[in-house]
Amino acid sequence: MTRTRYASAAALLGAALLFAPTAYAAPKKASTSTTRKAKASKVAETRRVAVLASGPHADAARDVLEAELNRRPARYEVVPESAVRAAASRLDVDPRQPAGAAAVASELGLNAVVVADTSTVGKKPQVRITVRNGKDGKALASPAAAKPATAKAVPAAVKRQWTALERGLLKSRAPEAAPAPVQPAAPVEPEPSVTPAKPLAETPAPAKAPDAEPVRKPVAAEPKATKPRKPEEAPALAQAGATSAPIVEGALGFKLFGRSLRYKDDVFGVLRPYTLGTDVGGLALPGAPQVAGDVTVYPLAAFQQGALARLGITGSIDQSFGLKSTGSTGAVSYPTTAREWTAGLRYVMPFGEAQRYGFEVTGAYGMSTFRIDAVDGERPLDLPNVEYKTAGLTLGLRAALSEKFDFNFRLGYQHPLDSGELSSDAWFPRMSAGAVTGSATLAYRLNRIVDVRLKADLRRYFFKFNPEPGDPYVAGGAVDQYPGLSLQLGFRY
Structure with a gap:
């Protein structure tokens, strides 16, 4: 009996030792699955x-x-x-x-x-x-x-x-919320000691209540005076007055010019072409000296800044000196005069940022003369003296390229009202004519008033002679053109 009890106890002890490791390992598996669930929920968060x-x-x-x-x-x-x-x-x-x-x-x-x-x-x-x-x-x-x-x-x-x-x-993470500051615990005030009540007879008379302070209305704080903002300085282009209305502007300087007169369809071959300067492909290079100047006065600019302040009176003149022309034989040199002048009105309309650009309209009347004077009462009869009287319109564009450089371009049409000997009965009485002009000027500003200008220009007259039988000369037409190159000292005030 005693041996049987010992055998049962040994069997129970062996079973406990056998299943104890399995029971101890179970929580580890549960921990691994919990970690995976946590990772999955972390990835799946929005x-x-x-x-x-x-x-x-x-x-x-x-x-x-x-x-x-x-x-x-x-x-x-x-x-x-x-x-x-x-x-x-x-x-x-x-x-x-x-x-x-x-x-x-x-x-x-x-x-x-x-x-x-x-x-x-x-x-x-x-x-x-x-x-x-x-x-x-x-x-x-x-x-x-x-x-x-x-x-x-x-x-x-x-x-x-x-x-x-x-x-x-x-991998992104939201910023952590800042922890709320911990408020310090308020100190507990000790309860006031209670004094025993005094008899009614010894109770002092109540003190007079202090007068209530008068209610003061809140006074609105006066805003601090702010300094007015200084207007931004205008760009240097505007300060330079690239397109602002001056009172007067102009230029004066030295010019080289040339002339080439060429006839078209000369039936009898008796019309003599003329070249002043070096001939390159029918165009004479500038080489003859002239003094050239122009001036524009804006009379209302001193009194107002409106639209009329940009209306000006303009004029120009080119005058040659020391010119000579030879006859057909080349044996005699004849004094020669070349002169051109114009007078008219000019209006400038500025536009663009800081008025950097300006559009010009010029209406003018002018006369261009090329005359060969006689020597001992004789002059070349195969070279007509011309005196073109014209009226026309010129359009222009001026621009401030930088703080120092300005550019001006003009293109116009002139209608010849008279052509001198070329339109006389002795030459081509039934002719019709037209003329175009163009110029380009680059200016370098030395200061606010004075600048140096380089200018290239061209005047081109074209003719249709409309000859008839019996005319002294028979030709289809002609081209008379004058290229020029100038170096001038300009001014604006």
């Missing part, structure tokens, strides 16, 4: 993400990024870009930079800010996307920039970078 796009293709980049995020509603919650920009404006930060992204994320509770930059680098547009962590603003993902040609190529560029972007998004 992240608040905002997209911030800039550049010429910002709309396309924002749309495709938000579409990719909205396709995964269990992972991401999209915060509107307007909320990010409003928070950045309140905080006065740049959300594209690490510090600014962290500040905006803390304000809006964002896990990440996706920054898309579609600006142009060099001549190639690009799409560069960066995922910034909401906790500290650091870049969690920044794939190599793609280079689309148009906005239509942006979606493909974003999708090529999406895998790398999502890896960064899954």
Whole structure:
């Protein structure tokens, strides 16, 4: 009996020792599964993400990024870009930079800010996307920039970078909320000691209540007087008066000019062409000396700054000196005079930033003379003296290229009213004529008033003779042109 009891006790002890390790290992398996569930819940948590796009293709980049995020509603919650920009404006930060992204994320509770930059680098547009962590603003993902040609190529560029972007998004963390400050416990005041009541006869008379202080109305604080902002200084171009209305402007200097007279369809071959200067392809290069000057006075500019202040009276004169012309044999030199003058009205209309540009309209009457004087009562009869009296309109454009350089271009049409001997009965009485003028001037300003100018100009007269049988000369037409090159000292006041 006793031996049987010992055998039963031994069997129970062996079973306990056998199953004890299994029972002890069970909690470890439970711990591993709990860890996996925690990791899965951590990955599956919804992240608040905002997209911030800039550049010429910002709309396309924002749309495709938000579409990719909205396709995964269990992972991401999209915060509107307007909320990010409003928070950045309140905080006065740049959300594209690490510090600014962290500040905006803390304000809006964002896990990440996706920054898309579609600006142009060099001549190639690009799409560069960066995922910034909401906790500290650091870049969690920044794939190599793609280079689309148009906005239509942006979606493909974003999708090529999406895998790398999502890896960064899954690493993002929201900023930790700042712990609420612990309020110190208020000290417990000791209860006041209670004094025994005095008999009624010994109770002192109640003290007189103090007069209530008069109620003072709050006085509004006077705003501090702010200094008026000084107007920004006008650009140097405007200070230089590139297109402002001066009282007077003009130029005076030295000019080289040339002349070439060529006939067309000379039936009998008796019309003699004329060249003053070196002939290059039928055009005489400037070589003869002249004194050239012009002046424009704006009489109302001293009294007002309105539209009439830009209406001016203009005039110019070119006068040659020391010219000689030879006859057909070349044996005799004849004194020669070349002169041109004009007078008229000019109106300048400024436009552009700081009135850097001006449009000119000039109406003028003028006369251009080229005369070969006689020697001993004789002069070349095969060279007609011309005296062109013209009236016409000239359009111009003036521009301040920089703080030192100005440019002026003019182009006009002149109608000849008279041509001197060339339109007389002895030459071509039934002729019709026209003329065009052009000039280009580059000026270098020495100071606010004085400048140095280099000017190139051309006058070209063209004729149709309309000959009939019996005329002394028979030709289809002619071209008489005068190129010039001037160096002048200009002024504006």
